[in-house]
Amino acid sequence: MKDKDTVCEDDTFANIFNLHSKTVFNYIYYKFGNEEKAHDAVQEAFVKLWENCAKVSPAKAKSFVYTVANNLYLNVIKAEKVRLKYADKTLKTTQESPEFLLEEKEFKEKLERALQSLPENQRTTFLLNRIDRKKYAEIAEMEGVTVKAIEKRMHLALKALRAKIDGI
Amino acid sequence: MQENHLSKWIDQELTEAELKEFKASEGYATYEKIKAVSDRLSAPDFDTDQAFAAIRQRTAPVAETKVLSLRPYTRFLKVAAAIVLLISGAYVYLNSLDTHIATQFAENKTITLPDNSNVILNAGSQLSYDEDQWDTERNITLSGEAFFKVAKGKKFTVATDAGTVTVLGTQFNVVQRDGYFKVSCYEGLVSVLIAGEETRLPAGKTLTKIKGTISAASVTKNGKPSWIDKESTFQSVPLRFVLDEFERQHNVEVVTKAIDLDKVYTGTFSNDNTELALKSISIPSQIKFKFEGNKVLFYAQDTP
Numbered sequence: 001m002k003d004k005d006t007v008c009e010d011d012t013f014a015n016i017f018n019l020h021s022k023t024v025f026n027y028i029y030y031k032f033g034n035e036e037k038a039h040d041a042v043q044e045a046f047v048k049l050w051e052n053c054a055k056v057s058p059a060k061a062k063s064f065v066y067t068v069a070n071n072l073y074l075n076v077i078k079a080e081k082v083r084l085k086y087a088d089k090t091l092k093t094t095q096e097s098p099e100f101l102l103e104e105k106e107f108k109e110k111l112e113r114a115l116q117s118l119p120e121n122q123r124t125t126f127l128l129n130r131i132d133r134k135k136y137a138e139i140a141e142m143e144g145v146t147v148k149a150i151e152k153r154m155h156l157a158l159k160a161l162r163a164k165i166d167g168i
Numbered sequence: 169m170q171e172n173h174l175s176k177w178i179d180q181e182l183t184e185a186e187l188k189e190f191k192a193s194e195g196y197a198t199y200e201k202i203k204a205v206s207d208r209l210s211a212p213d214f215d216t217d218q219a220f221a222a223i224r225q226r227t228a229p230v231a232e233t234k235v236l237s238l239r240p241y242t243r244f245l246k247v248a249a250a251i252v253l254l255i256s257g258a259y260v261y262l263n264s265l266d267t268h269i270a271t272q273f274a275e276n277k278t279i280t281l282p283d284n285s286n287v288i289l290n291a292g293s294q295l296s297y298d299e300d301q302w303d304t305e306r307n308i309t310l311s312g313e314a315f316f317k318v319a320k321g322k323k324f325t326v327a328t329d330a331g332t333v334t335v336l337g338t339q340f341n342v343v344q345r346d347g348y349f350k351v352s353c354y355e356g357l358v359s360v361l362i363a364g365e366e367t368r369l370p371a372g373k374t375l376t377k378i379k380g381t382i383s384a385a386s387v388t389k390n391g392k393p394s395w396i397d398k399e400s401t402f403q404s405v406p407l408r409f410v411l412d413e414f415e416r417q418h419n420v421e422v423v424t425k426a427i428d429l430d431k432v433y434t435g436t437f438s439n440d441n442t443e444l445a446l447k448s449i450s451i452p453s454q455i456k457f458k459f460e461g462n463k464v465l466f467y468a469q470d471t472p
Contacts, residue, residue, distance in 0.1 A: 130206040154175030
């Protein structure tokens, strides 16, 4: 059984990559706001996974790549501006008024600025949950903390965002 | 309201009552908006296929990458191997060459051989020997004149064009110049082989071969050839050889005019005083000389 299902199998490796590469990319991007570094982190993490494929079981591959990606830039780069896209295609189908659209656009800009000012761990948690639809448990696994800690971060993130947007 | 209610709310984990309470609370409108807007946010584009291809390039074609990176390395190895071969070849070749020692005119050299035998090489002479083979056979090739103090041991051979001298441990002098071959034994016994004929030469004897004529004479036992003491001594030697030796010792060009070069000369001349040497040669031979710069002209006494 262990012979059949190792990360060294091309299919298994490709599977793990397809499942997690995008999130690894986003994870690093949310932390530092640098796309290039996020791309590098993905490469580095999965190349390391491939090199250590004999030692890392498929079950542990996920946390392995997050750890590698995270360690790569640990204390190395400072957060740059996190620029997020706004999926306007969902809006196109709706019949919103131009005023509403403008208001939404303005709100999005406010939100981005507010996100910018968040501590890195709160921003990462918030965006992983909102954009990548990651459960708190999953985020906790990536960050290597308890679910409770992630809930706390999310709570604080929301609170800080609202305060910033409402100018409190 | 329970702890971290905001994260519970966005995760839709609040109870009906809690939700009701939250909706009534201050800031709910903004929270609702944050939720709605952030739902439509997305991260920068990430091309999974492209990223995977990039990783495959770094991982899968390991063998290919290795071949590529090895290529310049093997080329380097080839060059390095060629250089090593050349150097070692040259080293072996040069090492196999005999040790070669030569003296210029007016120069003497003392050579200590590997077995501590001594050779004093007179002016304008050269010798060679194989240092590596010295332990098995003591062979020296000589052209010119040299005095040998041979340490006791295996057969010691001095080969010249005119003949071969073989000894076991002794002191002897060998001269081989154009048409002139002389071996003087000062100690022990030497064997001289000239054209297949062996002559045993005991201490105090000299063997001279001038233009095919072999003659014997005596020298001082346990002595040494006079040139060691910066003098050249001749006993019934044709003048041509004497003048040749003078040329070598003083590095002076000799020109003769109307002189019988076959006339024999017996005497000694200094090797470091040219003026004195000229007199030592000319007076007993009854010839005159003119010494100018680096040239000396010998001419018959009765020539005008």
